[in-house]
Amino acid sequence: MTMRTGRRRGLFRTAGLLAAGLAAALTISACGGGSSNPLDTSTSAAASGPASGSAAAGGGKIVVGSANFPESALLANIYAAALTKAGLDASTNLNIGSREVYIKAIQDGSIDLVPEYSGVLLQYFDPTATAVSADDVYAALVKATPQGLVVLEKSAAEDKDAVVVTKATAEANNLTSIADLAPVASTFILGGPSEWETRPTGVPGLKEKYGLTFKEFKALDAGGPLTLNALLSDQVQAGNLFTTDPAIPANDLVVLEDPKNLFAAQNVLPLIRSDANNAQVTEALNAVSAKLDTATLTELLTKVAVDKQDSAQVAQEWVAQNLS
Structure with missing residues (x-):
């Protein structure tokens, strides 16, 4: 069962909305x-x-x-x-x-x-x-x-964890699900909260369930402005956001499907x-x-x-x- 941050049952997450280079802070949670x-x-x-x-x-x-x-x-x-x-x-x-x-x-x-x-x-x-x-x-x-x-x-x-990519990245690599990352993961940097490096619903789970080994994992934040900015600036090619985050439609991002239910x-x-x-x-x-x-x-x-x-x-x- 995925939990967002070190807290067992809760989180206030901050998600930055970027449109035309402008970020606005939100605090939302599920x-x-x-x-x-x-x-x-x-x-x-x-x-x-x-x-x-x-x-x-x-x-x-x-x-x-x-x-x-x-x-x-x-x-x-x-x-x-x-x-x-x-x-x-x-x-x-x-x-x-x-x-x-x-x-x-x-x-x-x-x-x-x-x-x-x-x-x-x-x-x-x-x-x-x-x-x-x-x-x-x-x-x-x-x-x-x-x-x-x-x-x-x-x-x-x-409202749950998701692996998200930009529309350009999705179109260039034919990505609709996490499984589709298999051919390109070794060239991608993955961004997310620091705990994703060891959490079963993070890097280890992506490797175990989908066979993905990324080029690098970059510790950022829990679905917040650091992850969003990194995605939009191509510092990371895939990142952890949350499915009801208004930043996703505002920036035309693509939530990759999770057919193997890595995220509960x-x-x-x-x-x-x-x-x-x-x-x-x-x-x-x-x-x-x-x-x-x-x-x-x-x-x-x-x-x-x-x-x-x-x-x-x-x-x-x-x-x-x-x-x-």
Whole structure:
């Protein structure tokens, strides 16, 4: 199971956006973090702030929580907007903190549900888990989820590690997947966080699963501006970014497919307390998962983190346009 940085369950990553030579800093994550994110200016889809959770099954208010990074707050706002559209009384309590904190908040009833990522949530509930594919991770997660909690349907949207190249490099070398690097890896410099040099999901894993031996590994950062700048300036020919990073579409970069699942699946899905769930809640949230994919999440996150649009408004507009 891949983890981004030395921290077991979280990271705030900074990704530089370069267009026409200009870099702008972002801080985004898929796995939760431990401190407040200054770029998160999102608001709730209904009423945000401290709340005491309540059971949807009893007709009460549903409180949607989030971790303290923009992508999680955006997803929470989407869930709240979808529930509201379905006729339920939903509010948000955003930027709660790390996974340890917000899962406790679900369990004690302070909130009712939270957006999560399948791979890291499975690892949280079962540190011995070895599943990596989307379906296998989800199946294992359903079994590992503690009594009193339930995960609903997974979406196609993922925020996970990726090996990324420029469009020019991809076209020049016919690259669509990591496996396609085999003929050229010996001439390529690979860039990524320093821990990639020894981590099973870094250089050793690329060699073991794909038979790749790169010309050199250059220690840079965890999907941040150093890696992005190095890719764009051809200092490295392949680098580690994250799949919902707005820098990828902004710079026309190519995410190489991972057919051998070196990086465990990280599908976005709702984690909800069982007594806050019912058929109406499940239907509303599963409808979100059915429509949400990585490209869509990236586009929405760009509006929030780059264009500085209000997170709740972005969520409400997407729900209005995509959910019947």
